[in-house]
Amino acid sequence: MALSHAILVSLTDRAQSGYDLAKRFDQTVGFFWPVSHQQIYQELHKLAKADWVRAETITQADRPNRIVYELTDPGRAALAAWVTEPTTPPSFKEELLVKLFALDSDNRDALLAEIARRRSLHGERLARYEAIMAEHYPNPAALNARKRGRYLGLxxxxxxxxxxxxxxxxxxxxxxxxAS
Amino acid sequence: MALSHAILVSLTDRAQSGYDLAKRFDQTVGFFWPVSHQQIYQELHKLAKADWVRAETITQADRPNRIVYELTDPGRAALAAWVTEPTTPPSFKEELLVKLFALDSDNRDALLAEIARRRSLHGERLARYEAIMAEHYPNPAALNARKRGRYLGLxxxxxxxxxxxxxxxxxxxxxxxxAS
DNA sequence: CTTACATATGCAATTTCTTGCACAGACAAT
DNA sequence: ATTGTCTGTGCAAGAAATTGCATATGTAAG
Structure with missing residues (x-):
């Protein structure tokens, strides 16, 4: 139930639609945890069925309807209980490592190129994160509790x-x- | 199809049973990629159906029968093709980060305790990996290609x-x- | 004598995640 | 005019992973 809880956490800040949630994910945890909008909509339906969130349809002129979700009291309670449960370290399924286990003279050049590609990709990510850090978190010790969590994620x-x-x-x- | 390929890679070394594979996983990639034996057996059935592996039942006196799998030529070809495909960075679903996003004065102590618990857990892992490194990979530059892959995983x-x-x-x- | 652990494989059900597709209007650029 | 991008929600199918249960024997420890 990991994604559903992440959604609940996001909803503690404010009521949001599936679209809002998807966009917010993309800009925060989505960096290292890609989540599709379909998955978010599916989870929202489940959460609504479990009465952990309440759905409200908002009709706007000249706009698609939005369905905004807000936490219910049972949802808030479930979230609080979940937060204090022990965690398990995330699994780390790095395809590249598996491929390197198969390293031989036939695939060496391809794997070298792939490592180089991945290197530049991670360089770009790092630059992006550091830019966000410089802009939004110049002084971590001065942050309130809620923002400290976000800072630690980044x-x-x-x-x-x-x-x-x-x-x-x-x-x-x-x-x-x-090789020797 | 990530796990199935990891199984194929393992089978390039030698023919193995599901049990062998599970044990080997536990001692290598399993450190950061926990795989249950059920999953391995399921994947082996799929791989056999796709003719990427060949199953051979070995009957032993006073022992449960073993089903040993070995790579077929199509399996070897599929593996070689897969190795040269581009990779995507692994997703990193760290529950603890999500929980820290919900940090407040009510859960602060519990989260502090959880971080401390995780810290010691990762300390143990590190010690285990470093022991393996000292024992098996004292001189990485002297390794052959196949062992270099394993070294890089560790x-x-x-x-x-x-x-x-x-x-x-x-x-x-x-x-x-x-907090300030 | 009983408990526990290692060997050895598997089904069934459920949850979770991914992929592909569909609909529908607004706004900006070419 | 058309293309592209953004807003907005969803179904359906399948792949992957998790969880719980079931079976069967040997060996070692308490």
């Missing part, structure tokens, strides 16, 4: 991308060097 | 755990300090 993103970059460099050097 | 594990530890320390300091 911080994790930055650390992870730096680590990935460093690993790519090592991998390029090792795979690229002659 | 190396990624070490870097990731170190990063996670550093993040936990930051999180403990920030969440633990007084």
């Amino acid at each position: 911080r994790m993103g930055i650390l992870t991308e730096r680590t990935t970059l460093a690993w790519c460099d090592e991998a390029l050097a090792l795979v690229g060097s002659a | 190396r990624m594990g070490i870097l990731t755990e170190r990063t996670t530890l550093a993040w936990c320390d930051e999180a403990l300091a920030l969440v633990g300090s007084a």
